Ligand SMILES: Cc1cc2nc3c(=O)[nH]c(=O)nc-3n(C[C@H](O)[C@H](O)[C@H](O)COP(=O)(O)OP(=O)(O)OC[C@H]3O[C@@H](n4cnc5c(N)ncnc54)[C@H](O)[C@@H]3O)c2cc1C
Ligand code: SF4
């Protein structure tokens with residue numbers, strides 16, 4: 001069983017982006033993380049560094065985090081140039097220090113994209129993703145009056161396809177990874193999730209049109225098929241959903 | 256004083272329909288004159304905000320995360336109950352009602368539970384209409400699984416991410432109303448005080464977590480949908496930002512706090528691995544459909560689990576509870592795990608763990624089927640522990656998970672403060688002393704979609720809109736109070752960090768008030784808490800200032816409230832001289848270790864009234880009557 005060599009600890013050098021407020025100039029600062037075990041999560045390692053900073057009377061590194069179990073989608077750090085740190089299907093909060101070794105140097109930066117202004121240090125403003133959903137990421141079903149849930153059978157493959165798309169946690173890593181800062185994977189996932197279901201089909205065209213428009217207005221770039229988004233996505237959202245988005249969009253354009 | 260929940264009377268199956276007819280309505284043209292403040296946008300808050308906005312009310316909604324999509328409801332894995340009886344296995348509204356009353360160890364109101372069971376079916380309909388991709392069978396119909404405390408399959412699920420999908424459904428409905436201009440959403444905004452005008456809830460004071468601005472919002476009613484408080488144990492399955500703050504501030508303004516000692520310890524969590532640990536991770540209870548819990552029969556047996564033969568294993572849940580087996584309810588399963596570990600037969604570091612073994616179900620169904628059912632949970636387990644659950648049994652241990660207690664509300668979900676409504680985990684209503692799995696999601700959505708739209712109208716119909724303005728003296732005073740306490744936190748300039756102090760409180764609470772409680776332990780904790788509180792206010796260190804993002808300041812405020820609240824939780828536990836559900840007092844147990852309820856003296860909800868931080872709160876009782884489900888010893892044998 002593992003977990004027996006927990007007395008071995010690591011010392012790491014961190015090079016972290018610090019930025020005081022939206023418009024403040026940013027800079028890299030160097031810190032040392034001491035007595036880190038393989039069982040520390042990446043964020044728990046940062047907690048250790050922050051506790052030291054506070055005790056020295058300095059301001060701790062600000063970063064977004066909440067559920068710490070890979071589902072709320074709020075954690076967002078670029079580690080050594082890779083959003084979420086590069087472990088397959090893993091958010092930063094689920095990354096564990098056993099992936100690093102004693103003496104490593106680790107670069108930590110915020111998401112960088114035109115549509116995500118930095119608020120402080122590693123924390124960014126992702127409200128643009130909410131704006132995209134508000135433009136049409138729903139069915140217009142009012143509360144009450146829905147028919148029995150089994151009234152319309154949905155083929156299992158369609159339900160599975162929909163769920164594959166619905167797993168998106170809205171973290172924005174796809175945007176941060178994209179050289180153009182596009183939000184196509186995020187938007188495509190929502191459009192595809194709903195378009196494949198009978199309940200969502202009704203508004204599919206209008207939804208694609210409205211969400212793409214919102215995407216452009218929010219300052220996201222265009223997709224030029226780099227597929228960096230899929231590689232960075234902690235939920236393994238597939239680029240086929242971008243194709244689906246394009247299909248729905250074209251349908252919307254030709255009426 | 257005896258409290259009255261104002262439940263409708265008459266045959267239980269008619270209560271909600273009759274009540275809906277008896278309540279007053281707000282005429283459609285008048286709805287837009289009212290503004291409703293919704294604090295929290297988890298399942299309860301998002302569903303409420305969306306439904307009320309659809310009806311035409313003006314809504315302002317608040318959450319501390321950067322988006323309503325991230326409320327902790329998102330973390331719920333296993334599923335949501337409904338009495339659809341699709342599998343034809345004998346479910347009905349009555350059975351769901353019965354299971355919930357019994358599951359709660361007879362400490363909830365019958366009428367509230369009935370309503371929950373009655374509307375449960377509509378929730379599933381509503382979610383499907385929103386495009387929630389629930390699991391389906393090959394015929395295209397909805398699939399069900401079983402959860403603890405029930406002998407029927409009534410749990411709907413979306414892989415291991417049911418809460419996520421339900422929340423995204425409610426969030427999408429909310430987003431539609433934001434776009435329509437009916438809801439104004441304030442993310443990264445934390446409520447730090449409740450404002451009363453002439454004794455009614457008319458506003459909240461909040462801090463903008465980005466700019467640090469402290470301001471007041473006023474409305475005609477306030478809905479608190481702010482989730483649970485088990486972060487009082489420091490380590491729990493809750494999100495890092497989850498706190499008691501919103502309901503604690505309301506308590507300090509006069510709202511009664513009911514049954515704070517009813518906390519749920521979830522049996523299947525990944526054991527703690529070190530002191531640096533910041534939170535605990537749940538492994539869905541649904542795993543107990545196919546996993547078997549066991550410990551070695553003999554103490555000190557440190558063979559690797561796969562080398563321990565059948566005859567040396569103790570499948571303790573199957574042994575103790577043959578008819579429910581591994582699906583015994585949570586309180587019972589957690590205590591059983593603790594018992595085995597206390598007996599020296601626990602496994603893993605410190606002997607605080609039991610095995611959850613999939614060997615037999617993998618042999619029966621194949622690894623592929625198990626992967627299909629729980630793949631994401633096995634992956635999560637491996638990421639955290641570096642162990643492969645398909646090959647080696649998982650190690651699990653109970654962890655604080657859910658709060659049955661919360662602000663006291665009547666049948667209309669209104670607290671004793673007129674205009675203050677409380678929904679979801681933040682209230683105390685339907686789960687009694689123990690919640691059954693897959694019932695919290697059901698409750699949150701029932702409250703938000705199907706109860707509050709009716710009951711809030713009944714209150715609003717009797718009040719004039721726009722009674723309070725932002726510059727009301729009460730608002731100004733509240734803003735000054737909040738600013739004052741921020742300033743105080745920033746100026747202590749001591750030597751201890753917020754995390755250190757919160758960990759100290761949490762450890763004390765977990766060791767003495769966690770899974771088992773005693774008079775001595777509780778008395779000792781009640782004596783020690785004021786000391787930690789004093790240390791906090793004398794020796795805390797928060798760097799930075801209040802006019803910017805300052806996560807330590809946020810945590811300091813939340814910790815200050817936990818330091819007061821913890822004492823109330825202990826007092827409630829000390830006063831309840833019985834064991835029931837999640838509240839286990841070692842003095843009150845049967846010879847076989849089962850909980851011993853005392854219906855003669857404690858068949859009531861305990862609602863506490865604030866009397867000052869350093870004074871004892873006043874107890875009010877709401878007697879509970881059981882007309883449908885007869886009070887009986889709760890047995891799962
Ligand atoms: C890991 C885990 C798994 C679970 N699995 C299941 C399951 O399978 N089935 C089931 O039925 N239940 C499950 N539960 C329980 C269930 O998820 C919760 O009880 C339920 O989702 C709570 O919903 P809520 O809307 O009341 O609160 P939450 O979803 O917690 O939302 C609270 C909201 O209040 C806001 N808030 C809090 N304080 C403030 C403040 N001071 N100011 C402003 N905003 C504030 C937050 O921002 C958030 O929006 C699980 C819980 C956990 C932790
Ligand atoms: S598609 Fe993937 S990377 Fe993009 S927001 Fe969703 S989960 Fe994050």
Ligand code: FES
Nearest residue numbers: 068071073075093
């Ligand atoms: S903190 Fe929630 S996904 Fe990482």
